[in-house]
Amino acid sequence: xxxxxxxxxxxxxxxxxxxxxxxxxxxxxxxxxxxxxxxxxxxxxxxxxxxxxxxxxxxxxxxxxxxxxxxxxxxxxxxxxxxxxxxxxxxxxxxxxxxxxxxxxxxxxx
Amino acid sequence: xxxxxxxxxxxxxxxxxxxxxxxxxxxxxxxxxxxxxxxxxxxxxxxxxxxxxxxxxxxxxxxxxxxxxxxxxxxxxxxxxxxxxxxxxxxxxxxxxxxxxxxxxxxxxxxxxxxxxxxxxxxxxxxxxxxxxxxxxxxxxxxxxxxxxxxxxxxxxxxxxxxxxxxxxxxxxxxxxxxxx
Numbered sequence: 001x002x003x004x005x006x007x008x009x010x011x012x013x014x015x016x017x018x019x020x021x022x023x024x025x026x027x028x029x030x031x032x033x034x035x036x037x038x039x040x041x042x043x044x045x046x047x048x049x050x051x052x053x054x055x056x057x058x059x060x061x062x063x064x065x066x067x068x069x070x071x072x073x074x075x076x077x078x079x080x081x082x083x084x085x086x087x088x089x090x091x092x093x094x095x096x097x098x099x100x101x102x103x104x105x106x107x108x109x110x
Numbered sequence: 111x112x113x114x115x116x117x118x119x120x121x122x123x124x125x126x127x128x129x130x131x132x133x134x135x136x137x138x139x140x141x142x143x144x145x146x147x148x149x150x151x152x153x154x155x156x157x158x159x160x161x162x163x164x165x166x167x168x169x170x171x172x173x174x175x176x177x178x179x180x181x182x183x184x185x186x187x188x189x190x191x192x193x194x195x196x197x198x199x200x201x202x203x204x205x206x207x208x209x210x211x212x213x214x215x216x217x218x219x220x221x222x223x224x225x226x227x228x229x230x231x232x233x234x235x236x237x238x239x240x241x242x243x244x245x246x247x248x249x250x251x252x253x254x255x256x257x258x259x260x261x262x263x264x265x266x267x268x269x270x271x272x273x274x275x276x277x278x279x280x281x282x283x284x285x286x287x288x289x290x291x
């Protein structure tokens with residue numbers, strides 16, 4: 001059973017990692033146009049670093065979308081051609097009073 | 111010896127009906143599409159005795175044979191310009207007459223990502239995995255930022271981004287092509 005956890009994508013674990021990173025970076029902040037650049041880079045880098053620390057044989061793709069709350073609609077979709085048994089993805093949607101944040105992590109087994 | 115062989119063949123057929131696997135030790139490489147999962151399941155079972163058939167092993171753990179290939183062949187490399195051309199073509203034809211409609215935008219986005227993925231599958235790149243990420247939004251003077259970072263092999267893996275805009279909406283597509291050994 002341990003073997004399986006080592007070589008397949010575990011969604012819960014990754015989802016926790018993502019939530020922690022988002023909270024740490026923009027948890028208590030309001031939308032600021034000047035800082036948005038830094039925030040997205042920080043979130044994405046923090047997630048990637050934590051994922052590498054898990055030491056799994058995976059290639060990761062982390063994608064983050066931050067949008068100001070203005071009444072506009074936003075739709076994201078992703079379509080993947082991979083090996084269903086070993087690869088996986090995890091998407092987390094987070095919001096506060098002034099912005100939305102959607103983070104997707106794709107893990108592809110080596 | 112004969113008896114042994116017979117027992118073995120019985121097992122083989124029962125396994126075939128259960129999971130569609132193969133029990134002989136000679137393994138060929140098989141196409142790795144998700145629809146072939148059933149036939150791949152038996153590949154990690156190499157038994158030397160009759161009693162060692164693991165009935166409750168996890169079917170998700172599949173081990174592949176070594177191909178000793180670390181990089182894509184020359185004729186199987188991804189031509190990034192071609193990917194961009196195909197992506198542009200698909201997106202242009204998809205948004206040609208499209209007006210943003212919150213009710214069916216969801217369907218439109220997922221259909222668009224599927225269309226792009228299907229086009230990617232036609233490429234001659236044999237050992238590549240594709241991820242298509244589509245982001246469609248309404249324009250209402252808001253700000254938006256899409257960022258992505260990847261941990262992969264710089265030599266073999268690529269990505270491209272396509273952004274299209276109209277008066278009411280914008281669409282951002284990122285296609286990741288990842289080589290898998």
